Amino acid sequence: MKLADMLSYADIGQLSRIATTYRCECSGNSKNELIQSILSTVNRREVFETQIGSMKMEDLRFINSLLFDSRDSFSLEELIARVQQSKFGQTSAEPAAVTPSVLPQPTAKETKKPAKRSKKSPVPAVESGPRETISRFKQYGWLFNGYEGPNRYLFQVPSDLKERFKETLGKQFLAQAVYVEEEPHAYRDEQLILGEDVMHFLDFVYHNEIPLTSDSVMYKRSMMQIMDRFGVKEAFPARGEWRFGYGRRIKDYPNRLSLIYDYCYYNGWLSEADSLLTLTSAGKERQLKRIPEPSDKLYVFWLRLYKGAIPNIRAIVHWIDQLSHKWVKLASLQTVLTPYIKPFYYDQPETILEQRLLGMMMHLGLLRIGDDPASGQVVRMTPIGRSIVAGLSIENDAIVLN
Known part of the structure; x- marks a missing residue:
């Protein structure tokens, strides 16, 4: 849903809070007038870009985490977790310190008639935790609750604002990038080599007896024989090198080989039974096809x-x-x-x-x-x-x- 649609579903109290945040000059008693005034202000390019430019890094990380999610709705718990993940170097019990807010909460009087529009950009409300961050994003009209059924407990970012966030952040990033006009030496x-090496790996496992250690890891000799067939050579991990978190076998194999191995294992093509690495029936069926693995499937798996x-x-x-x-x-x-x-x-x-x-x-x-x-x-x-x-x-x- 776009911002205009979400505003039309919002109650007049929420509209008044958004209008107050943007210093809109309109009647607080007319829902239609509130919506038109909010849209007029938010759609001004300079207002939106000023807001993005004044956001703290943790807020930029938070909104950035929502822009490329294929889902439309998020639970409160999910949003809280993302706010916490956006505060690098801080625990959930240690909220970021910010300057005191000069933006008061709307009073009953202000709810009826929001403050007149100011040329100054809106100042964020004081933040003391993830819930306050989410509340502040709601006041900006960047997050909305659902309005009926189970969706009442879910939050959405207006689809047109997502695109504007991407466009504005993209301009800022492009301004900092440094380009080279000539082709490097x-x-x-x-391109396409990784998919071919998946095929070579399955061929090697099918035609060879590959012993495994007690931890179900291939011996170095087998790894060298496999990588000799690959289109890309890799160095073995250094002894004692810190390696975990990027796959099941990242601690045992080089990065690229680890990805190939984990991909085949995830697809049910490998068996590690009886201290031997062999192909399952599904693996043998895949090996007989003798075609490279599609690049898009490998990319999705890697992500x-x-x-x-x-x-x-x-x-x-x-x-x-x-x-x-x-x-x-x-x-x-x-x-x-x-x-x-x-x-x-x-x-x-x-x-x-x-x-x-x-x-x-x-x-x-x-x-x-x-x-x-x-x-x-x-x-x-x-x-x-x-x-x-x-x-x-x-x-x-x-x-x-x-």
Whole structure:
């Protein structure tokens, strides 16, 4: 639903609170006049852009987490969890400190007639916890409750405001990105190779006896033989390297091999019984097809597998796609995106962006990574990457492979 539709369902008390927040000059007793005044104010480009520009980082992270979710509605518990996730370095019991608010709660008199419109942008209400953040977003007209049945307990962001948020944030991000006009001297492009290596992996398991350790891990010799068949070579993880949270076998195998293994395991193609790695009946059926795995299926799996460690991975991938339509300096991408990436234990935002996101997107064939003598590392989305990221409706649940 669009903002106008949601306003028409709102009661006059909520409309009055929104009108007071925007300093609308209108009668507080006329629902139609309140709606028209709110729409007139919110639809002014300078008002909206000023609001976005004055938002705190945790608020930007919160709204960013809602913009790319395929669902239309969110429970209060979900919103509270997202607000808490947006406050990096703070526990749920430690709300962010903010400057005192100068925006009073509307009195009965103000409810009847909101304050006259001011040229100054509205000032956020004082925040002392997730519920207050959600309440403030409702006062801005950015979140609405449902109006009947079970939907009364769910919240929605107006669809047209979602697009305006994306457009405004995109302009701000693009202004910070630094682009390179010339093609780099060398770059890595792995389009379609990962899907072919899934096929090679299944072939190897089918034709060879692969012993497993007591922890159901392949021995190094088997891993080397498998990767010799792959189109992309990888180094083995360093001894004692911190590795967990990005898949079932990330602690045992290199990043790319781990993704291939977990993908096959999740699809029910692998058996780890009796200290041997073999194909299941479904795996043998898949192996007989002798065709590469589609890139879009691998991408969807990767998003869901990494979602546990990077909850807002869909939003970050969207912005990488938008900012990398041509060769862009990696350093500028870091500047723009790392404030939106939450550390995951010992993985810092820079590491998550470079290794877990950009590195894996390259393996998936979604982008190219190049080296430029003058600009350092640069990245650019591939044509197939742009179409895959733009054209998919993806499940939101994270994949957990125990």
